[in-house]
Amino acid sequence: EAGVTQFPSHSVIEKGQTVTLRCDPISGHDNLYWYRRVMGKEIKFLLHFVKESKQDESGMPNNRFLAERTGGTYSTLKVQPAELEDSGVYFCASSQGASRGIQYFGAGTRLSVL
Amino acid sequence: EDQVTQSPEALRLQEGESSSLNCSYTVSGLRGLFWYRQDPGKGPEFLFTLYSAGEEKEKERLKATLTKKESFLHITAPKPEDSATYLCAVQGYLSQAGTALIFGKGTTLSVSS
Numbered sequence: 001e002a003g004v005t006q007f008p009s010h011s012v013i014e015k016g017q018t019v020t021l022r023c024d025p026i027s028g029h030d031n032l033y034w035y036r037r038v039m040g041k042e043i044k045f046l047l048h049f050v051k052e053s054k055q056d057e058s059g060m061p062n063n064r065f066l067a068e069r070t071g072g073t074y075s076t077l078k079v080q081p082a083e084l085e086d087s088g089v090y091f092c093a094s095s096q097g098a099s100r101g102i103q104y105f106g107a108g109t110r111l112s113v114l
Numbered sequence: 115e116d117q118v119t120q121s122p123e124a125l126r127l128q129e130g131e132s133s134s135l136n137c138s139y140t141v142s143g144l145r146g147l148f149w150y151r152q153d154p155g156k157g158p159e160f161l162f163t164l165y166s167a168g169e170e171k172e173k174e175r176l177k178a179t180l181t182k183k184e185s186f187l188h189i190t191a192p193k194p195e196d197s198a199t200y201l202c203a204v205q206g207y208l209s210q211a212g213t214a215l216i217f218g219k220g221t222t223l224s225v226s227s
Contacts, residue, residue, distance in 0.1 A: 004157070006157075031213075033214060033215075035214075035215075035217075041219070042118075042217045042218055042219045042220070043158070043201070043203075043215075043217040044217070045211045045214035045215065045216070048211075048212060048213065048214055055212065055213075056211060056212040056213075056214065058210055058211055058212075059211060059214065091157055091158070093157075093215075098212075098213040099145060099205075099213055100145050100146045100163070100165065100205070101213070102148070102160055102163060103148075103160075103215060104160060105150075105157035105158045105159070105160075106157050107155070107156050107157045108156075108157050
């Protein structure tokens with residue numbers, strides 16, 4: 001069974017540019033989460049989808065971040081325009097159940113904003 | 115505020131030298147406590163989940179335990195392949211972030227032969 005897949009694995013962009021990250025969850029998992037790890041800090045929650053609906057986006061830092069999950073399958077996270085402080089590793093996780101469900105993580109996308 | 119603190123930040127062991135990693139947590143109603151292993155350049159890999167105080171889970175050389183305020187990950191006779199960062203995370207019933215995981219910073223374990 002395929003795990004959670006994220007593209008690209010690494011992205012280097014300049015401040016002010018736009019970047020789109022993609023996440024393909026495990027097939028059949030309705031719950032999809034985005035997290036971010038900034039250097040030296042712990043992994044932090046960004047938002048949670050249940051199928052195609054945003055269940056919780058309380059962790060999104062500002063309106064430069066836009067997440068979508070069309071059709072309840074893969075998800076994209078767009079940063080526009082990117083700022084230096086957006087650099088970090090962005091992880092996607094999926095689970096069957098939300099409450100007590102085991103979240104399985106992708107390998108992450110390392111974003112470097114120069 | 116829900117919080118997870120892991121100690122130590124880094125731990126160096128000789129092969130065969132058993133030890134424990136600590137995870138202290140504060141959460142509004144614990145749904146579950148999760149242990150993950152993370153290797154460099156990879157995402158967190160699920161190890162265990164514990165739901166109530168007194169619960170224990172084992173897998174090979176690893177054993178996780180849970181009390182009302184902390185969890186321990188015991189490593190018995192570690193091998194070099196156990197070297198990784200171990201992450202602890204909690205999920206709370208009344209957390210601001212709903213069912214999202216709240217992570218600690220992790221403990222980086224190095225096992226030398």
